[in-house]
Amino acid sequence: MDSSDFLPFLTGRTSIREYTDEPVPVEEIDYVLNCASTAPSAGNLEAWDVVVVTDEDTRLALAEAAFNQLHLEQAPVTLAVCSNYVRSMSRYGERGILYALEDASIACTYMMLAAHARNLQSCWTGAFDDDAVREILDLPQHIRPIALLAIGKGHAPGQLTERRAIGEHVHRETW
Numbered sequence: 001m002d003s004s005d006f007l008p009f010l011t012g013r014t015s016i017r018e019y020t021d022e023p024v025p026v027e028e029i030d031y032v033l034n035c036a037s038t039a040p041s042a043g044n045l046e047a048w049d050v051v052v053v054t055d056e057d058t059r060l061a062l063a064e065a066a067f068n069q070l071h072l073e074q075a076p077v078t079l080a081v082c083s084n085y086v087r088s089m090s091r092y093g094e095r096g097i098l099y100a101l102e103d104a105s106i107a108c109t110y111m112m113l114a115a116h117a118r119n120l121q122s123c124w125t126g127a128f129d130d131d132a133v134r135e136i137l138d139l140p141q142h143i144r145p146i147a148l149l150a151i152g153k154g155h156a157p158g159q160l161t162e163r164r165a166i167g168e169h170v171h172r173e174t175w
């Protein structure tokens with residue numbers, strides 16, 4: 001990709017909340033996962049894990065745990081992206097909690113963009129009942145789910161969303 005293609009690539013991605021039932025080939029999911037493993041992480045500890053969910057009953061249970069969000073019911077794949085606190089805290093103590101959240105967020109971002117690169121659609125889903133997700137996926141205590149990433153073939157192109165003017169975010173030299 002030419003560097004001038006990067007911004008259009010990013011602006012071409014939108015969250016998609018309606019999916020066809022077309023399955024996602026396992027090779028495509030493997031590609032997405034391999035891309036995530038290139039993400040940076042604190043101390044290169046990669047304090048994240050992911051549960052790949054394609055089983056329909058499990059996906060529907062996750063959708064219910066996410067307050068019945070329809071896109072999780074429809075998309076054929078849900079990636080439950082998690083922070084692994086033990087991996088990070090064993091070196092960094094309390095600070096490791098923050099690093100594990102950051103590591104998992106970056107890994108999830110890479111997955112989302114990798115899906116986009118493969119012409120798949122996705123929706124990052126953060127609104128869910130943590131305990132319900134823990135129980136459905138049998139997560140150990142030191143694993144915290146941070147996002148349910150729905151992946152599949154969207155029904156239609158998404159709506160481009162507005163962004164704040166960059167000046168509202170940026171402070172130069174000091175706040």
Ligand SMILES: Cc1cc2nc3c(=O)[nH]c(=O)nc-3n(C[C@H](O)[C@H](O)[C@H](O)COP(=O)(O)O)c2cc1C
Nearest residue numbers: 013014015017069123124125126127128158159161
């Ligand atoms: C941390 C986080 C949590 C989110 N949670 C949800 C969610 O629970 N349900 C949903 O439909 N979209 C969710 N989204 C998607 C955002 O609504 C979406 O990214 C935002 O509106 C910008 O739209 P775009 O992704 O199409 O650019 C979440 C995104 C992030 C980064």
